Amino acid sequence: MYEIYFEKNGLKRKIGKSNTKEETRKVISDFLKEREYKSYYWNISKIDPKTERIDVGSWSEFFYVYEN
Numbered sequence: 001m002y003e004i005y006f007e008k009n010g011l012k013r014k015i016g017k018s019n020t021k022e023e024t025r026k027v028i029s030d031f032l033k034e035r036e037y038k039s040y041y042w043n044i045s046k047i048d049p050k051t052e053r054i055d056v057g058s059w060s061e062f063f064y065v066y067e068n
Contacts, residue, residue, distance in 0.1 A: 004028065005064040012064065014040050032056065 002024050005012045016027040032039055039056035046052055047064075054063040 001068040003066045003068065005066070006031065007062045007064060009060050015063075022063075024065055028054065031063075 001029070002018045003014060004016045004018065004027050006015045006063065008019055015031055018024045018027055041057060043055040043056070045053045050067040052065045054065065
């Protein structure tokens with residue numbers, strides 16, 4: 001199980017959860033599509049063994065994926 005959070009200007013909020021990495025990518029893609037944001041790359045960084053930070057091109061907005 002994965003929990004997905006969106007961070008903007010230091011404030012995080014939960015935007016969804018998923019069972020697989022593929023579903024996680026879809027949750028993030030749908031979130032971006034709803035806001036008409038076009039991402040030209042995804043830079044994924046491991047914070048620790050169960051946490052990833054995803055940069056989609058904004059200097060102040062990130063996604064965090066926590067594995068339970």
